[in-house]
Amino acid sequence: MTQLRKALRPSTKALPEYTRGHNRSLVLQTLYRDGRRSRADIARETGLTRVTVSALVAELIAEGLLVELGQREETRPGKPATLLDLDRSAFVIVGLDLSEHSVFTGALLDLDGAISTRVEVELAGSTGDEALAKVVDLAEQLVAAATAPVLGIGVGSPGVVDLGGVVLSAPNLGWNGLPLQALLAERFGVPVVVANDANAAILAEHSFGGAASDAMLVKIGHGVGAGLLLGGTPLFGSRFAAGEIGHVVVGTDGGAVCACGKRGCLETWLSIPNLHARLDRPENADARERDVVLREAGERLGIALAPVVGALDLGEVILSGPTDLLDGALASATVETLRNRTMAEFHGSVTLRMTALGPDIVLRGAAVMVLSSRLGVS
Amino acid sequence: MTQLRKALRPSTKALPEYTRGHNRSLVLQTLYRDGRRSRADIARETGLTRVTVSALVAELIAEGLLVELGQREETRPGKPATLLDLDRSAFVIVGLDLSEHSVFTGALLDLDGAISTRVEVELAGSTGDEALAKVVDLAEQLVAAATAPVLGIGVGSPGVVDLGGVVLSAPNLGWNGLPLQALLAERFGVPVVVANDANAAILAEHSFGGAASDAMLVKIGHGVGAGLLLGGTPLFGSRFAAGEIGHVVVGTDGGAVCACGKRGCLETWLSIPNLHARLDRPENADARERDVVLREAGERLGIALAPVVGALDLGEVILSGPTDLLDGALASATVETLRNRTMAEFHGSVTLRMTALGPDIVLRGAAVMVLSSRLGVS
């Protein structure tokens, strides 16, 4: 595990060994997507020669990442192929989801993103160092429970997180400039990746949920945030605050006063607490009124998203959050509004759906981040 | 499933010679940004060794791209350095701007993006093949006027343009699936790059106008379009229609009927013809009423941009179009609206300004596209 893929940044010199890293990831990616291939298969798919693939495979086997599965059963002319696959039990990934309002969730995941062990810690109102201690405790439990070497720790955190894994601002947790990635890396001695929860989520949806390469995931919970994938790459923004749409004002007809002081922020229409508050009013008791409330929230989301969908030419918008509230009147009002407010010829085919990954989306996204940074696969 | 496989398809293999290309561009970029450097200077700046730089420089001199300027005058110990620079007169670039309503503009530009010869062709209502013939004619004149080899032809076209330079749709010109890049490349035997006009414009603003790496340029003319730069890379979108915001509905209070059939499209508020129509009404004759109209248009732009600025965490928005209309009440209303409708902590520092490049912005953007694709500099 010494040699890892390094990003080939522009305005940085390129060395011959970067080529190797690239092709290494290419081999891993080929097997990751669909295992049980021979060296010759990989060569044909990647365009590399069998010789080069053999060398790379030998290296990866020595590192414990690949295993030979024995000969292919199929009966055809020629020397039988030796099938290879990622050793999907050789490593585990620790994923942490810090985005829930009252609980930190963690899990052990295999290289396919499947969850085995799962641990939770009640937040109980903790903030600052106390909350940090709970994160460390969670990671501690999971690392201890690991039955194989830990490939890395991935963390989906609320708030604004920079590229070095420093949580610049997470109001609910009282974190400001907390170098979470560095702290965990030092504490556990394994690679750590920390990113915004919605960014993690869109990565999971892309890798495991079939999302396109240009898509937006709107995460509706205690607050409202979004993760954007453009050309297959997550967007971070000029101040690492991309996707922070909760406090964008929607529409031109006022709205409720928001905690931030403005009127008509997206969160006042759409956050789960606000939605529940409105649904729990006596006058909204029956199903009909309930539907009106949800449709109105959905419309507002559509109004806010229309300029974004139009400007970015998004083909897909995905919702993550409580299905009982989102997946129905709300979602259909959103997609309807989106279509009415954008150009049909170009954006008419924008699709909107719930996440396919349910509440584990951030945990699995955290795993994707580790896979991507450590192996170059996704 | 097809989409999934496509999304997860690994990128292509890397060969050793790609390294060379990368480092070649690095040397060019270093000299392009700020010329008059020695081989040793370049080595220090890029991190490459003097040996490697010497080899690359020899190659580039042989190709006519670099020239030795003689020895450095400065007096300091050691062997005097031989200064190098891009041979900025060794090549010219042909830039074409097809985005104006009634005229096609073309120019010869040097490697610094400075314009020398300039040619115009009246469109006179031409569409389809007739319009295409005028493009070819324009290019023909410029290629004939070139006093040095043509590095390439860059074209900023209205409408939707794919990555291969096919104009998928340009309603005003009656083009649908016109392979403009291929046609011009075959006709003139030089590399051609065709892209959307607003995309070209944001590239120009980035290279020559000091725009940040995450910025949006809104081009207001006969229609309204935008170019987006995210992390220094232009955004194309899932259907190559990124930036097509003219027909996004703004606000929740109706608006004028648009040519597209909807009510309250951004263009109904902001396109120059519509603005003029409103300003020319008798009741809007005096300066005060004029201001109200412009402020209202600016507000609408702000309303439309707020979700985009928030979602993308843009630091900079740039306007391109007639200064007399845009740079005043309209712009200040836009920035005010933007700030009122996005989160101050994160987006409060969003800046809005007119382009620094005036009406030549698309021509210069076309040159940037050629420089970028041919030399890897920008």
Add this chain to the structure above:
DNA sequence: CATGTTTGTTAGTAAAGCTTACGAACATAC
């Protein structure tokens, strides 16, 4: 049983950037 096919490996080549070393050309100290 001969033939053809496929697999994976060995041997040698080309390209790229690196380190080490060196001559040339200069400033400065004595």
Add this chain to the structure above:
DNA sequence: GTATGTTCGTAAGCTTTACTAACAAACATG
């Protein structure tokens, strides 16, 4: 005036990487 140190650009040889060519092993098929 000479010795010393510095800087520049180049030459020679090394390492890494992927490539081509060739081959033995193992299989199916006529």
